[in-house]
Each structure stands twice: as C-alpha cells, then as structure tokens.
Amino acid sequence: MDDVEKAAIRRRVLATRAERGEEERRTGSASVRETLLEQPWVQMAGTVACYWSIGAEPPSHGLVFALWKHxxxxxxxxxxxxxxxDWAAYDGPDTLAPGPRGLMEPVDTRRGPDAVRTAALVIVPALAVDPGTGVRLGRGGGSYDRALARVGPNVPTVALVYDDELVPGVPWDPHDQRVKWAATPSALTRVG
Known part of the structure; x- marks a missing residue:
C-alpha cells in the first residue's frame, strides 16, 4: 500500500512541478537561497553537500554558486x-559535465560515498516532506537515503521543496531517511 501511495504522491508532485512557470521557479529559488544564507548554521558550515537541480526541481544552481562564492x-x-x-568538489559552473539521467556532475576527483560525512550541512532534493515527521519522499532510487544514512545526527539536513510539497502523512519504509529542515520559497521549516 505504501508503494502505491508513494507513487501517487510522486505523480501528483511531478505533474504540478511541470506546470510551474519559470518566474515562479526563479523567485522561489532566490527566496530559498537568501533564507538559507541568513542562517548561522549555514554561515558556519565549512563543507556543504548539495546537488545540482535538473528539470522542474526547485532550482539549486544559484544556491550552490552562492555557497561557493561565500x-x-x-x-x-x-x-x-x-x-x-560518490562526491566531488564544485569549483564553479565550468567544472560540471553531463552525467547519467540528465544530471550535471562535477569533474573533480571523486572522494567516495563516505565524503558526505565531512559535510557540516547537507542539502538534498525531495518531492515531498512530511512536516510532522521529517520523512522525505524522493524519486524512489534510494540514492539520497543511502547518503543521508552516512550523515551524523547533529548535521543539519535540508530538503528543497515547494510550499505545497509539505505533505502530512508521507508514507515511509524503514530504509527511508528523514530530514531536519524543509526549505520552501516562503519559509525554512524545522520538520520532525
């Protein structure tokens, strides 16, 4: 039953994201970036694990660039x-190359899957986050669940989502990893 519910949420979110206009994405991205950069725990983080958004995901390019410039x-x-x-250093927009599934990946030396343990802040994609539990719904491949399982308990973990993607009652499985924060265009919300 949970797989059916997860699939239904994924379909709904992806359809809604496909309808969002470029202006909504751009202004939402700027709002999330500014809100995160104001947080003391973001300002103090030396190493940040993030991701380069694709398609209709909440845009992370400006955030990645701003973190690097800071x-x-x-x-x-x-x-x-x-x-x-695996993880590799971002050293500006010219240090990315096309990877599998339409991803853009850093060309720097690979540091291994455990490199995420060195991050003082971890920012991940999500399709939905349960505000009450911190359960994060991804695309179903488990890549970020594996990465989040390696992150220490005191490291802030943030999922980037749109406001309507804070969804109470997101179904979960024992391997699903939770996040501590959800960053939306309107707010940074402590979840769980």
Missing part, C-alpha cells in the same frame, strides 16, 4: 552505476 567547500553528487552517490 567560501564554502561545496561537494556535489556523482551517481554511481549501483545508484549510490
């Missing part, structure tokens, strides 16, 4: 054949 060591994922995530 002196953060930013690491981005590199999708491995088994679906796990």
């Amino acid at each position: 002196g953060k060591a930013v690491i981005l994922p590199v999708l491995q054949p088994d679906g796990d995530l």
Whole structure:
C-alpha cells in the first residue's frame, strides 16, 4: 500500500512541478537561497553537500554558486552505476559535465560515498516532506537515503521543496531517511 501511495504522491508532485512557470521557479529559488544564507548554521558550515537541480526541481544552481562564492567547500553528487552517490568538489559552473539521467556532475576527483560525512550541512532534493515527521519522499532510487544514512545526527539536513510539497502523512519504509529542515520559497521549516 505504501508503494502505491508513494507513487501517487510522486505523480501528483511531478505533474504540478511541470506546470510551474519559470518566474515562479526563479523567485522561489532566490527566496530559498537568501533564507538559507541568513542562517548561522549555514554561515558556519565549512563543507556543504548539495546537488545540482535538473528539470522542474526547485532550482539549486544559484544556491550552490552562492555557497561557493561565500567560501564554502561545496561537494556535489556523482551517481554511481549501483545508484549510490560518490562526491566531488564544485569549483564553479565550468567544472560540471553531463552525467547519467540528465544530471550535471562535477569533474573533480571523486572522494567516495563516505565524503558526505565531512559535510557540516547537507542539502538534498525531495518531492515531498512530511512536516510532522521529517520523512522525505524522493524519486524512489534510494540514492539520497543511502547518503543521508552516512550523515551524523547533529548535521543539519535540508530538503528543497515547494510550499505545497509539505505533505502530512508521507508514507515511509524503514530504509527511508528523514530530514531536519524543509526549505520552501516562503519559509525554512524545522520538520520532525
């Protein structure tokens, strides 16, 4: 039953995202970026694990660039054949190359899946987040669940979603990892 519910939420969110206009995405992205950059725990983070958004995902490009320009060591994922995530340094927009599934990946030396453990802040994609539990719904491949399982308990984990993607009652499985924050265009919300 949970798989059916997850699939229904994924379909609904992806359809809604496809209808969002470029202006909504751009202004939402700027709002999320500014809100996150104001947080002391973001300002103090030396290494940040983030991702380069694709398609209709809440745009992360400006956030990644701003973190890097503010002196953060930013690491981005590199999708491995088994679906796990390796990590490599972002050193500006010219250091990305096309990867599998339409992803843009850093060309720097791979640091291994455990490199995410070095991050003082982890920002991940999501299709939905349950505001009461922090359950994060991804696309179903488990890549970010594996990465989040490696992150220490005191490290802030943030999912980027649109406001209507805070969904009470997101179904979950034992392997699903929770996040501590949801960043939307209108607010930064402590979840769970």
